[in-house]
Amino acid sequence: MSDPAAPHWFLAGAGHIGTLVACYLQRAGHRVSVLRASARAPIEASLHFHGSGRRQHISLPVHTPATLAAPIEHLIVACKTPYTAKALAGCPLAADATVLRLQNGIGSLDGLLAPTTRLIETVTTNAVTGTATVHEVVAENQSWMGDSGPRPTWFDALTAAWPGLVWTEDIRSAQWRKLVANAAINPLTALHDVDNGALLDDAGLHAHMQRVVTEADTLLTALDAGWPGHSLAMVEAVARATAANTSSMRADLQRGAATEIDAINGWLVAQGARLGMDMPVNAELAERVRAAHKVSHASRR
Numbered sequence: 001m002s003d004p005a006a007p008h009w010f011l012a013g014a015g016h017i018g019t020l021v022a023c024y025l026q027r028a029g030h031r032v033s034v035l036r037a038s039a040r041a042p043i044e045a046s047l048h049f050h051g052s053g054r055r056q057h058i059s060l061p062v063h064t065p066a067t068l069a070a071p072i073e074h075l076i077v078a079c080k081t082p083y084t085a086k087a088l089a090g091c092p093l094a095a096d097a098t099v100l101r102l103q104n105g106i107g108s109l110d111g112l113l114a115p116t117t118r119l120i121e122t123v124t125t126n127a128v129t130g131t132a133t134v135h136e137v138v139a140e141n142q143s144w145m146g147d148s149g150p151r152p153t154w155f156d157a158l159t160a161a162w163p164g165l166v167w168t169e170d171i172r173s174a175q176w177r178k179l180v181a182n183a184a185i186n187p188l189t190a191l192h193d194v195d196n197g198a199l200l201d202d203a204g205l206h207a208h209m210q211r212v213v214t215e216a217d218t219l220l221t222a223l224d225a226g227w228p229g230h231s232l233a234m235v236e237a238v239a240r241a242t243a244a245n246t247s248s249m250r251a252d253l254q255r256g257a258a259t260e261i262d263a264i265n266g267w268l269v270a271q272g273a274r275l276g277m278d279m280p281v282n283a284e285l286a287e288r289v290r291a292a293h294k295v296s297h298a299s300r301r
């Protein structure tokens with residue numbers, strides 16, 4: 001049952017993570033609708049929670065910017081980063097809207113929101129695979145939500161519906177940890193077409209991963225002297241925990257889709273350029289992924 005006082009969220013990006021978050025929000029009594037450029041029937045999907053064996057059906061009405069009765073007050077951005085600008089095009093956001101961003105990488109919303117919009121970043125280590133209509137929730141781990149503002153009034157009730165969700169005033173550290181893991185794991189697994197675990201088993205790939213992490217740590221320390229660095233063990237732990245997984249970038253390259261390289265390694269390289277720091281390891285990986293995408297996209301035309 002939805003609570004009439006709870007927010008009505010519009011979801012841009014009803015993929016695995018977007019649908020899982022919609023499910024948590026619905027459990028907490030929030031309304032969730034999907035925002036799309038063109039009209040279509042409501043989305044009907046099921047989620048299978050491997051940890052508990054629970055299955056849940058979800059039904060999400062679909063709106064287009066033209067069918068909205070009023071500007072959006074609560075928006076979830078969970079689409080792949082390259083599609084962010086397109087997903088928000090023509091989307092009427094209220095001046096004081098709250099935007100929840102659930103995407104890999106950093107910076108995909110830069111320049112797209114008004115200064116009065118509240119942007120709450122969310123980092124999740126939950127793992128979901130499956131199809132567009134059956135979402136296999138393989139792991140529910142920790143998720144962090146936060147910005148520089150106070151906890152929203154709806155947050156505490158949401159934690160009862162969303163296992164492992166915590167509020168943090170230091171969301172940037174969680175984002176940076178995830179960024180380093182994605183920068184090391186995603187392009188290498190995509191370019192070599194291997195599962196995440198290969199980065200631990202193959203000495204050459206492991207050494208390459210180590211160079212990516214060292215360079216990222218050097219940059220993040222230059223951005224913030226308080227960054228603890230030494231991220232290799234953390235990245236190895238992520239690769240171990242997801243050893244049998246196909247990384248999202250590998251999956252994107254396999255189907256010829258746009259990758260998130262610009263928001264991950266590209267973001268690190270751009271920050272390096274801003275500080276006058278060369279980032280050759282990350283820059284080379286980013287170039288190779290862009291080139292591989294062109295080839296895989298062209299071969300599917």
Ligand code: KPL
Pocket residue numbers: 104181182185186196238242245246247248249
């Ligand atoms: O987030 C991921 C991704 O594939 O995008 C990791 C953690 C690398 C798991 O595959």
